[in-house]
Structure formats: C-alpha cells, structure tokens
Amino acid sequence: MASAATDLLIAKIVGILENEASSIAGVRDQVDEITQELESMKAFLEDAECNTSHTKAEDAWVARVRDLAFDIEDIIDEFMYRIYEQKIGGRFGRWFHQTIQIPNNLWCRHQIASKLRKITRAIQAIPERNQRYATGSGGRTSTSHHDVRKWLQKSESSLLIKEDELVGIESKKKLLIGWLMKEEHSQIVVSVVGMGGSGKTTLVAKTFTDEIVKRHFDCCAWITVSQTFVIEDLLTKLIKEFYEAKEGSNILADMNAMSCRELQEMLINYLVSKRYLLVLDDVWDITLWEQIRLAFPDRRSGSRIMLTTRNEDIASCSFGVESHVYRIQPLQENQAWDLFSKKAFSTYQNKSCPPELETLAWKLVKKCKGLPLALVALSGLMSSKKSANQWSRVYNNLNWHLSNNPLLEDVKSIMLLSFNDLPYRLKHCFLYCSLFPEDYLISNTKLTRLWIAEGFVEHVKGVTPEEIADGYLTELIFRSMLQEVYKQGRRFCKMHDLMLELALSTSEKEKFCSVYDGRESMEEIGVRRLSIQTTEGETRVWTGISQLRSLLLFDSGTFSLSLFKTFSSRFKLLRVLDLERVPIYKCPDEVVYLFNLRYLNLRGTQIKELPESIGRLRNLQTLDLWDTKIEALPRGIVKLQNLRHLLMSRESGDPNIFRVFGGMKTPLNISKLKKLQVLAMIESEGNFIELVKEMTQLTDLGITNVKGRDERDLCISLQEMKLLTILGLYVTNEEEFLRVDALSSPPPQLLRLVLSGKLESVPRWFCSLHSLTYLSLHWTRLEDDLPPHIEALPNLQWLRLNNACAVEELCFSRGFVKLTHLELFNIPLLEKITIERGVMPNLQLLRFYRCTELKTIPVGFEYLTQLETFYFNCTSEEFYESIVEGGVNHSKFRQRFPNMRM
Numbered sequence: 001m002a003s004a005a006t007d008l009l010i011a012k013i014v015g016i017l018e019n020e021a022s023s024i025a026g027v028r029d030q031v032d033e034i035t036q037e038l039e040s041m042k043a044f045l046e047d048a049e050c051n052t053s054h055t056k057a058e059d060a061w062v063a064r065v066r067d068l069a070f071d072i073e074d075i076i077d078e079f080m081y082r083i084y085e086q087k088i089g090g091r092f093g094r095w096f097h098q099t100i101q102i103p104n105n106l107w108c109r110h111q112i113a114s115k116l117r118k119i120t121r122a123i124q125a126i127p128e129r130n131q132r133y134a135t136g137s138g139g140r141t142s143t144s145h146h147d148v149r150k151w152l153q154k155s156e157s158s159l160l161i162k163e164d165e166l167v168g169i170e171s172k173k174k175l176l177i178g179w180l181m182k183e184e185h186s187q188i189v190v191s192v193v194g195m196g197g198s199g200k201t202t203l204v205a206k207t208f209t210d211e212i213v214k215r216h217f218d219c220c221a222w223i224t225v226s227q228t229f230v231i232e233d234l235l236t237k238l239i240k241e242f243y244e245a246k247e248g249s250n251i252l253a254d255m256n257a258m259s260c261r262e263l264q265e266m267l268i269n270y271l272v273s274k275r276y277l278l279v280l281d282d283v284w285d286i287t288l289w290e291q292i293r294l295a296f297p298d299r300r301s302g303s304r305i306m307l308t309t310r311n312e313d314i315a316s317c318s319f320g321v322e323s324h325v326y327r328i329q330p331l332q333e334n335q336a337w338d339l340f341s342k343k344a345f346s347t348y349q350n351k352s353c354p355p356e357l358e359t360l361a362w363k364l365v366k367k368c369k370g371l372p373l374a375l376v377a378l379s380g381l382m383s384s385k386k387s388a389n390q391w392s393r394v395y396n397n398l399n400w401h402l403s404n405n406p407l408l409e410d411v412k413s414i415m416l417l418s419f420n421d422l423p424y425r426l427k428h429c430f431l432y433c434s435l436f437p438e439d440y441l442i443s444n445t446k447l448t449r450l451w452i453a454e455g456f457v458e459h460v461k462g463v464t465p466e467e468i469a470d471g472y473l474t475e476l477i478f479r480s481m482l483q484e485v486y487k488q489g490r491r492f493c494k495m496h497d498l499m500l501e502l503a504l505s506t507s508e509k510e511k512f513c514s515v516y517d518g519r520e521s522m523e524e525i526g527v528r529r530l531s532i533q534t535t536e537g538e539t540r541v542w543t544g545i546s547q548l549r550s551l552l553l554f555d556s557g558t559f560s561l562s563l564f565k566t567f568s569s570r571f572k573l574l575r576v577l578d579l580e581r582v583p584i585y586k587c588p589d590e591v592v593y594l595f596n597l598r599y600l601n602l603r604g605t606q607i608k609e610l611p612e613s614i615g616r617l618r619n620l621q622t623l624d625l626w627d628t629k630i631e632a633l634p635r636g637i638v639k640l641q642n643l644r645h646l647l648m649s650r651e652s653g654d655p656n657i658f659r660v661f662g663g664m665k666t667p668l669n670i671s672k673l674k675k676l677q678v679l680a681m682i683e684s685e686g687n688f689i690e691l692v693k694e695m696t697q698l699t700d701l702g703i704t705n706v707k708g709r710d711e712r713d714l715c716i717s718l719q720e721m722k723l724l725t726i727l728g729l730y731v732t733n734e735e736e737f738l739r740v741d742a743l744s745s746p747p748p749q750l751l752r753l754v755l756s757g758k759l760e761s762v763p764r765w766f767c768s769l770h771s772l773t774y775l776s777l778h779w780t781r782l783e784d785d786l787p788p789h790i791e792a793l794p795n796l797q798w799l800r801l802n803n804a805c806a807v808e809e810l811c812f813s814r815g816f817v818k819l820t821h822l823e824l825f826n827i828p829l830l831e832k833i834t835i836e837r838g839v840m841p842n843l844q845l846l847r848f849y850r851c852t853e854l855k856t857i858p859v860g861f862e863y864l865t866q867l868e869t870f871y872f873n874c875t876s877e878e879f880y881e882s883i884v885e886g887g888v889n890h891s892k893f894r895q896r897f898p899n900m901r902m
Contacts, residue, residue: 034072034116066510068119070528074547075115077573081595167342167372168335169203172326176207179324180277180304181216186322187298190306193315194328195480195496196414197373200308201281203328208279208306217304218274224281227421231291235263238278238295242270264295272299280307284421286314293320310418312478330370339372340365344379360391367398367497374411374498381407396519399501415502418481428456429472430481431512433495434503435531435552441485441492446601448473449622449645453576453598454549466644466677466699489752489774489798489821513550529576550576572596580604580624592616603627603647615639623647625664632665638672645678649702658734658779661756663704671695680728684710693717702728706757711739718743725749725771731757734779755780762789773797777804791815791839802826808853809834816840823847827854835860847871856882862892870897 179190192200207213208222221241223234236255258266278296280288296305298321309315315325331339344361345353353361364382368374381401385391394401402412422430429451436442448469451457457469473493476482482493495503507513507527514527518534529550551574571577574594581604591600592613600617601624608629615636622645625633629650637643650662663683670682671691679695680702682688689703690713698721706714706729718724724747731738738757746765753769756778766789769775773795777786783806790796792815799819803826810824811834819840824830830851835858843864848854848871855878872879883893 033120037120068122070511070547071119072116074573075119077596081572167339168331169199169206172203172328173207173210176203176306176326177210177213180207180213180306184322185300185302187296187300187303187305189319189321189323190304191315191317191323191325192306192308192328193312193325193480194310195371195499196310196418197371197411198328198330198480199372200328202372204279204281204306204308208277213277216275217277219271220277220279222279222281225283225288227284227417229285229288231288232258232260232263234288234292235260235267235295239263239266239270242267242276260291264292267295268297271296271303273301274303275301276303278303278305280305283307283309283314284311286317289317289319310480312480313475331372331375332370333365336365336368336370336375337362339375340368340379342379343376344382346383356388357391360388360395363395364391367395369496369498371496371498373414377408377411381405398498399505402498402501403505411498412502415499418479419502419506422476422479422481425456425458426472426476428454428512429469430476431503431507431510432456432529432550433482433493434500434507435513435515435529435550436495437531437533437554438497438500439494440554441487441494444470444473444491444493446624447493450550450576450578450599452644453621455575464677489776489800546570546573548574550574550578552576552578553580553582575599577601587611595619598622600624610634610637612636618642621645625649630664633667635667638667638669641673642675643673644675646673646676647678647680649681658756661702661704661728661730663702663730680726681730687713689713689717693720696720697723699723700726702726702730702754704730705732706730706738707732708737708739711742715740715742715744718747719745721747723747723749726752728752728754729756730754730778734758738780754778762786766790767792769793769796771795774800776800776802778802780804781806783807785811787812787816794818797821799823800825803828805830808832812836812839814839817842819843821845821847824849824851826850828852830854832856833858835863837863840864842866845869845871848873848875850874852876854879857889857893861889862895864896867896 176190176192179188182188192204194200205222208220214220219242221238223237223241225234236258239255255263255266283289296303305319307314312327315327317323330336340361341351341353345351348354361382364378365375368378382391382394385394402408419427419430432451432454433442433447448457448466451469451472452465457465457472459465460468473482477484477493481499482495485492485494504515511527513529513531514525515531515533525545525548528547529552530545530548531552531554533554548571551571571594573596575596576599577591577594577597578599578601580601583606585606585608587602587607587610589611591597592611594617596619597617598619599622600620601622603624603626605628607625608631610625610630610633612634613636614634615638617640619642620640621642623640623643624645624647626647626649628648630648631650633648637646648664648666650664661681663681665683665685668686668688668691670676670679671694673695674697676695677698678700679698680700681704682702684703684705684707689706689710692701692703693713693716695701701721701724703714714729718727727747727750729738729740734757736757738755738759740755740759740763741761743763743765746769749771750769751771752774753772754776757780759777759780759782762782762784769790770793772793775790775793775796775798777800779802782804785807786801786805787810790799791812795818796816797818798821799816800821800823802823805827806829807827808829809832810830813834813836816839820842822840822843822845824833824847826849828851831853832855837860839860844866846858846864846867846869850873852874854875857879881887882889884890887893
C-alpha cells in the first residue's frame with residue numbers, strides 16, 4: 001500500500017521539475033536525489049507488498065520507508081505552497097508567513113533544501129542500497145508455502161461439509177444442477193461469483209458431490225487455483241484427479257518432467273470420448289482459461305466446467321461456449337439467524353438464544369450482512385461467551401477481534417486475499433471508502449471526485465480523470481470489494497460491514513486514515529485523512545492535524561465556525577474538505593486560504609453566500625453547493641481555472657409542486673472555465689444560453705429559468721455538446737412552455753434526461769436517444785400518447801412521469817426491454833394502464849402516487865414476472881378495493897405479492 005504513496009510522489013516531483021524549473025533553482029540537486037531514492041523506495045515497497053509473511057524487522061522497515069515518503073510529500077506540498085505565495089503576495093502571503101514562519105523566499109529554499117538533505121541521509125543510513133531495499137525478500141512469492149497449503153486445504157474441506165450444517169443452499173444447488181444436466185451436448189461453463197466468504201465454494205462443493213451429478217459424468221475433477229498458480233502444477237493435478245476418480249490408475253512416474261504441451265496432450269487423449277465435469281475453484285485471473293482451454297476442447301459430449309471467482313469480469317467472460325453466471329446473494333436475515341444460532345447456542349437449553357442476549361445476537365448477525373463465513377466464524381467465537389457483558393464487548397470491539405482473535409482469522413484472511421490482489425492504486429481508492437460511516441450509500445460520482453482530488457487517479461493521455469476513476473470504481477465492484485446500489489436512477493456503492501472493519505484496521509496501521517466517533521479520546525492525529533462521525537461531545541483541536549489531506553464531517557452537530565478558525569491555520573496541506581449537512585450558516589472565511597484544496601463540499605448547509613475571494617482557491621476541482629441557500633455566485637468564481645465540477649441548486653423537495661429545482665446565478669463569463677465538466681444547476685439570464693455553446697467540454701449540464709424564446713440558441717448549443725451525458729432543462733412556472741423541437745439531433749452519449757416544463761408535443765428526437773438510461777418528465781402535461789415514442793429505446797432503465805401526461809389511459813404495447821423502474825406521479829386524469837404480454841420483461845419496481853382516478857392495477861399485471869416492489873399511495877378507493885380480498889384483481893395481486901400486508 002505504501003508504494004502507491006511513493007509512486008504518486010515521484011509523479012509530483014517530476015511535475016515540479018518540468019513546470020517549476022525557475023522556482024526550484026535553489027533545491028534542484030536535492031529534488032533530483034530524492035527522486036532517485038523514491039524510485040528505489042518504490043521498488044522495495046512493491047516487493048514488500050507482495051510478501052504477506054514479513055518478519056517484525058521487515059514490518060518496521062516498511063513502516064519507516066512509508067513515513068519517510070510521507071515526510072517528502074509534506075515538504076513538496078509545502079514548497080508548492082510557497083511558490084504560489086510568492087506569485088500572488090498580498091494578504092494571503094502575510095497569512096502564509098504567519099502560519100509556517102517563513103520570512104523570505106531565500107530562507108524558504110534553504111529550509112526546504114535542508115529538510116530534503118536530512119531525509120536523504122535517513123534513507124541512506126543503511127550502507128548498501130541493494131541490501132537496504134531487498135531486505136529479507138529471498139525470492140519468496142506472494143504467499144508462503146504454508147499459506148498456500150492452508151487455503152488449498154480450506155477449499156477442499158468444503159467437499160466434506162454436512163448438509164445439516166448449511167442454510168439456504170437447496171434452491172441454489174437445484175439451479176446449478178439444472179445447468180449441469182441440461183440436455184445440451186455442447187460444452188457449458190457455469191460461473192459462481194461473489195465476495196470472499198459468501199459461500200461460493202461450499203455451494204459448488206455440495207453440487208459437485210451430489211450423487212445425481214456424479215452418476216451423470218464419466219469423470220470429475222476439482223482443483224483450487226489460488227492467486228499464484230503454476231500452469232504445469234495445475235495440469236498435473238488435473239490428470240491425477242481425473243485418473244484416480246474413475247480408474248484408480250497409477251500415474252506415470254515421470255509426469256513431473258513433462259512440458260505444458262505434453263500435459264495438455266495427455267489430458268486431451270484421456271478425455272477425448274468422456275463426458276467430464278471440471279471445477280476450477282477460486283479463479284483470480286482470466287488468463288487461466290486461456291492457458292488450459294486447449295486441454296478441454298468441445299467434443300459435444302455434454303461436458304461441463306464450473307468455476308468460482310470473486311471477479312465479475314471473469315465470471316462474465318466470453319468463454320467461446322454457452323455460459324451461465326450465478327451471482328451468489330447474501331443470506332436473508334432469517335437464514336442468517338438460523339446459521340448463526342446453530343453454533344452460537346448449541347450448548348444452551350433447547351439450543352436457542354436466551355432472551356437477555358437476543359438484541360446483541362441480532363446486532364452481530366446484522367453486522368455479518370448475510371455472509372456465511374462471517375456468520376460461522378462469529379458464532380463459533382460467541383459460543384463461549386455466556387454473559388451479555390461479554391457479548392457487548394465483542395460487538396463494540398469487532399475491529400480488534402478481526403485482527404487479533406484466532407477464531408476470526410479465516411474471515412480476515414479471506415478478505416485480505418481480495419485486498420492484497422488489488423493493484424496499488426485501487427488499494428488507496430478502496431481504503432478511502434472506509435472514511436464513510438457504516439451502511440452509508442456513497443455516491444459514485446462523489447467518490448470518484450474525491451479520488452481525483454487526492455491524486456489517486458493516474459494521468460492517461462486522451463482520457464479524462466473522471467473516466468479513469470470510474471474505471472477504478474467499476475473494477476472494485478466487479479472484484480466484489482464494493483457493493484453497487486441504484487437509488488432514484490443514480491449509482492451508489494457501499495462497503496460490507498466486515499470489509500469496512502478490515503479497511504479501517506488496515507488504514508490505521510498504514511497511517512492512511514482514521515475515524516473519530518467520540519467513543520474514545522484522541523490526543524493526536526497520526527494519519528493523513530480523518531473522518532469525524534459524532535454528534536456527542538465537542539470536537540476538539542488535536543495535534544498532528546497539519547499533515548491532513550482530507551477532512552470529512554458526518555453528523556457533527558457540534559462543529560463550530562470558531563473551531564474551524566482554530567483548525568484552518570494548520571490545514572495548509574488540506575486537499576479535501578467535506579462539510580456536507582454540517583449546521584453552519586456562513587462559509588468560513590479561512591477556507592479561501594487553503595491553497596491545496598481540490599474538493600470543497602458545502603452541500604446541504606445553510607450558507608447564503610460565498611466570499612468574493614473564493615477565487616484564491618486556484619487548485620479547486622470540485623465545488624458542491626447543492627441544496628444550499630446561495631442565490632448567486634461571486635465574480636471571483638471565474639478565477640477557478642482548474643474547476644471541473646460545479647454543483648448548485650436550491651431544492652424545495654416537494655414533488656407535488658411545480659418548481660422542484662432552483663438554480664444559482666453566475667457571472668456570464670463562467671464559460672471561460674474550460675476545464676469545467678459539470679455545471680448544474682445554473683440559472684439562465686442575459687445571453688447565457690447563447691454563450692454556453694462555447695462549453696463543448698461539458699458532460700453534465702442543468703439549466704433553470706429556460707424561456708420559450710431561448711429555443712433556437714438552446715438547441716444550437718446542445719448540438720455542439722457531443723460529450724454531454726446528463727441534461728436537465730427547467731422552466732420557471734407551470735404555464736411556461738419548454739421548447740426543444742429545434743434540436744435536430746441530441747447529444748449522442750446522453751444517459752440521463754430531465755425535462756421540467758410544458759411540452760406542446762413529444763420531441764421528435766426522443767426516438768434517437770439510444771444511450772439513454774433515465775428519463776424524467778416533470779409537469780410536461782403531454783396530450784400525446786407517450787409510450788410509442790420511447791418504447792424502442794434500447795437502454796432505458798428508469799422512467800419517471802410526474803404530471804407528465806394529460807391522458808386517461810396509458811398503453812404499453814411493446815418494447816421497454818431493459819426498463820426496471822416505472823414511476824407515475826400526479827397524473828390526475830389517468831384511469832387505466834395496460835401492459836401487454838412481453839412488454840417490460842425486466843420491470844422490478846412499479847410506483848403510483850397521486851393518480852387519484854386510477855381504478856385498478858394495470859391490465860397485464862400478471863405478466864410482470866420480475867416485479868419485486870410495488871408502491872401505491874393516494875389512489876382512488878376503487879383501486880384499493882380491487883386488490884383486497886374479494887376484489888376483482890385480488891388473485892392477480894396475491895399471485896405476485898403473496899406476503900404483502902394490506
């Protein structure tokens with residue numbers, strides 16, 4: 001993990017050498033020497049990261065190298081701070097001098113050079129560089145032989161688990177057996193994917209050992225792949241497994257001397273006329289399939305290959321044959337309770353939970369989030385705890401137990417396998433997620449912007465940082481390290497509770513970040529990032545905060561402006577300041593002196609204005625003012641030449657009134673911000689609509705106060721925005737027409753579209769929105785039949801209509817193949833909805849609200865076989881009566897939702 005820090009530092013120093021040549025004249029020699037040392041440190045730390053079995057001496061040296069890398073980062077950031085102060089002078093310069101006591105530029109260079117020399121001497125304290133940076137490596141692989149053997153034994157022991165030790169496995173097993181025994185002669189690959197500890201191996205093991213399956217195949221083989229497989233070893237083991245499974249034959253003594261090709265030929269010859277079943281357990285790298293596929297050609301004999309993996313990319317790979325993917329889901333709460341109770345209360349009377357422990361037991365079960373491995377391990381630990389006090393101590397200190405209790409070692413080790421397999425940049429990104437509270441839904445866009453602000457995202461020519469960061473997030477989700485959640489058509493992610501505990505433990509050990517929740521006193525901040533998650537007590541001033549790069553506050557009701565004034569004088573290196581929902585009414589004046597600040601979040605505060613001097617934040621990339629009281633931005637905003645994301649709104653939050661969003665006024669020359677990617681929500685005034693066409697780099701645009709007379713300029717501007725993926729257009733009152741018919745072709749990459757205002761007809765360009773996934777029409781009051789205009793959109797997943805149609809009937813007769821969410825609000829004339837068979841085959845959520853004339857559930861309701869959630873409120877009395885017992889649609893409704901209470 002620490003090697004990521006040095007790699008980022010190398011890039012930072014190289015940038016200084018290239019861009020600040022005149023400024024570094026006095027310290028160039030030291031910077032050059034430090035760069036070379038950092039390269040060596042990086043190589044050493046990468047080797048150290050690959051070794052999971054360190055000695056204490058090696059751990060201590062890794063920690064020392066990491067701390068030296070942090071020291072270098074502090075010096076470089078301080079140096080860049082000083083360069084900026086020299087350029088702008090004035091009041092900012094006087095404040096800077098007072099803060100770090102640097103009276104002049106010459107003295108500053110002397111001090112920085114002295115600090116760099118001191119660090120160089122510390123690095124060179126060990127005489128021989130090679131010996132210094134290769135300590136104890138000894139050519140070891142990523143895990144010791146003992147570790148590898150341990151995990152092989154752990155995997156293979158799943159074959160011996162008794163059925164009565166399992167919960168919720170029968171339906172899953174039945175599905176897999178169905179795929180294996182499908183009447184299809186061609187080869188089929190079945191993948192089971194899920195996070196570590198989710199029960200993949202156990203499920204596949206019980207399928208593999210089923211007698212029906214065994215009798216169906218001529219021969220079977222099971223091998224555990226692991227992260228560091230050797231292809232010759234795997235092929236050798238496969239041959240032994242296949243031979244011994246059916247024939248008990250002796251294997252040729254010289255097989256270990258065979259080449260990879262000879263081993264493949266041996267397998268091909270043996271399997272040529274057989275129907276076989278092969279299980280590849282714990283696959284980490286898709287190249288495995290490429291290396292062994294030649295040994296398993298498709299002979300159309302009904303052979304099957306199963307694999308388990310934590311990586312969605314591997315499971316969804318095109319194997320060149322028919323394939324099925326089973327995404328293993330967490331156990332439901334009642335199943336989780338049953339599994340936990342089997343061991344935790346095995347020695348209690350009636351083998352059931354005593355009343356005094358029930359509340360704590362349920363808390364621990366919920367902490368496991370349906371993860372079988374965690375439930376089994378934690379129940380084993382708790383089986384020896386008899387008092388409520390003992391149970392409470394474990395719950396409150398689960399982080400410590402994960403790291404120190406042998407009974408939870410398997411949980412920690414299996415999760416660490418996933419973490420250790422991450423590329424170094426993704427390790428930083430993953431650990432950053434531990435700054436958010438438990439069960440917190442993290443906005444995908446917010447998270448990627450934070451990563452960019454922290455400098456975790458690499459520079460790739462021709463690709464935006466947002467695209468790179470989104471790729472990082474996708475990979476973490478595919479690797480089952482984060483869980484993806486959709487809410488209101490937007491993408492969020494969250495971390496499993498136990499993964500969060502592990503990430504926090506690792507973060508604190510590596511001095512990466514820490515969380516202050518008020519339960520324990522904290523005298524000194526020894527980390528680079530801090531999350532304050534408490535409303536209890538007063539947030540105090542700690543020592544060590546001058547190294548902070550990120551400060552995030554959650555529910556901190558006691559955080560005052562006066563306290564921030566005390567903090568800010570030490571925040572000269574801060575990159576991220578997140579004050580979302582913090583109850584403050586004024587933007588702290590000291591914020592404008594945080595030169596290194598890249599990310600400033602004031603969302604949901606009561607702030608009414610920003611200082612004119614906000615333009616001093618020349619490095620600011622993200623400014624989030626969503627749902628604040630600000631009506632207009634100061635002229636200084638246009639000085640933020642590095643600004644990439646500007647989010648503004650004044651939101652009423654009431655979907656029953658017309659004006660849901662209010663934008664903010666900005667200076668007309670906002671169009672000069674050429675790096676701006678996101679501009680939402682901006683209030684149109686003057687000739688802004690005409691000027692916005694210069695901002696062709698925008699990917700997200702929201703405009704309020706749109707007038708009918710703006711149609712020509714608006715459509716011309718939109719046609720220039722080829723990169724636009726999100727667009728929202730809002731008029732000022734419900735009688736104002738939103739005119740967009742002059743748009744000949746919409747932005748080709750548009751994913752989300754929100755139109756708020758009266759439409760004379762359905763825009764003719766709707767049918768060409770081939771990339772669109774989310775469509776919201778607000779108060780459009782269309783008299784046209786809307787569905788035929790959008791039914792063929794190939795990627796539409798979410799459709800929200802809020803007083804969008806002035807019709808008595810909506811008929812969905814075809815299409816909507818990917819639609820998962822349909823929401824109908826405030827459609828006063830609507831009496832009937834018809835959904836034909838085969839339409840909306842993937843609909844999961846259906847919501848009706850304030851459709852007061854709607855008499856009954858949709859005709860064709862029974863065809864919605866994937867429907868999971870059905871909300872209705874403020875509908876007619878007839879609607880309710882039609883679905884209660886005795887109603888005309890009661891049987892259809894109960895067929896889809898048998899357990900819903902009325």
